[in-house]
Amino acid sequence: MRILIVDDSSMMRALIKRVIKLTELTGTEVLEASNGAEALQILETQEVNLLLTDVNMPEMSGVELLREITRRDRWPKLVRVIISTDGSVSRREEAADLDVRCYLEKPFSPEVLRHVLNEAAESVHV
Amino acid sequence: MCSTKLPNLFTSEAAAAVVGAIALVAERSFFADVQPCDERHFDELASGNTAWLVATVPFREGDATGVLSCSLPEDLARKLLDAFTGRDPREPQPSGDAVFDLVGELSNMICGTWLTTMATRDQSFTLSRPAVEIAARRPDTNVRPAARVAVNDLPLLVSIALDDVVLAPAGH
Numbered sequence: 001m002r003i004l005i006v007d008d009s010s011m012m013r014a015l016i017k018r019v020i021k022l023t024e025l026t027g028t029e030v031l032e033a034s035n036g037a038e039a040l041q042i043l044e045t046q047e048v049n050l051l052l053t054d055v056n057m058p059e060m061s062g063v064e065l066l067r068e069i070t071r072r073d074r075w076p077k078l079v080r081v082i083i084s085t086d087g088s089v090s091r092r093e094e095a096a097d098l099d100v101r102c103y104l105e106k107p108f109s110p111e112v113l114r115h116v117l118n119e120a121a122e123s124v125h126v
Numbered sequence: 127m128c129s130t131k132l133p134n135l136f137t138s139e140a141a142a143a144v145v146g147a148i149a150l151v152a153e154r155s156f157f158a159d160v161q162p163c164d165e166r167h168f169d170e171l172a173s174g175n176t177a178w179l180v181a182t183v184p185f186r187e188g189d190a191t192g193v194l195s196c197s198l199p200e201d202l203a204r205k206l207l208d209a210f211t212g213r214d215p216r217e218p219q220p221s222g223d224a225v226f227d228l229v230g231e232l233s234n235m236i237c238g239t240w241l242t243t244m245a246t247r248d249q250s251f252t253l254s255r256p257a258v259e260i261a262a263r264r265p266d267t268n269v270r271p272a273a274r275v276a277v278n279d280l281p282l283l284v285s286i287a288l289d290d291v292v293l294a295p296a297g298h
Contacts, residue, residue, distance in 0.1 A: 086241075087242035088249060091250040
């Protein structure tokens with residue numbers, strides 16, 4: 001399974017990578033992008049099964065990325081997860097319209113992220 | 127112009143929301159203890175620290191715009207980084223860029239958590255990328271902060287400026 005982490009914070013990407021290592025997910029490869037535009041470039045060239053994206057990022061936000069993924073309609077099996085500080089109801093509703101499987105609010109404990117990862121991985125069809 | 131809820135910042139509940147946001151972030155992501163400080167205790171904690179970092183996060187919620195700032199000693203930033211990443215003490219010291227990134231992410235999470243608490247139900251918000259810099263000196267205690275806390279017995283100060291007003295702590 002190939003996982004793409006999209007976050008402008010290298011520290012947050014490092015934390016998520018560390019938690020992925022601690023999960024029982026086997027055979028995972030982790031890719032990283034620091035904004036939505038970089039993530040789209042990766043999606044164009046490599047098969048990705050699980051997308052974990054922040055919302056507020058420079059150049060292209062996570063919501064803009066998800067809208068573009070939906071518009072292009074090229075990755076129907078891509079499992080999408082938002083990891084964001086924005087826990088507002090309107091943002092969650094917006095995410096639901098963008099076919100987001102899980103919405104994880106920051107701050108989160110590593111245990112909660114592990115749970116979300118395991119749940120999201122169950123939806124992945126490799 | 128302000129959203130319908132943010133003008134209510136000037137209440138004890140609003141000030142408590144700032145401390146609550148710091149505590150939630152510190153406990154969940156950094157496994158750290160947070161205690162509110164009065165000015166005198168904060169000064170005691172701050173007096174032994176010479177290298178300070180300050181992160182500012184511009185935000186927009188509806189028609190309201192503002193900036194949340196976090197000031198903390200570099201020593202605290204490095205300890206939080208170790209907790210966040212699970213760094214083994216035998217590993218090389220993280221770079222200055224990694225410390226800046228960590229302080230930016232900490233401030234981002236505090237701002238987002240606080241706004242999630244304060245935001246109106248149907249109102250999402252946007253945060254701009256945090257700017258982190260070395261402070262020329264320790265935080266000015268003449269500027270009234272939104273919250274002064276001790277994080278694992280080290281000082282952290284949060285200020286919030288909403289347009290041309292500044293959130294003051296309860297009791298001031």
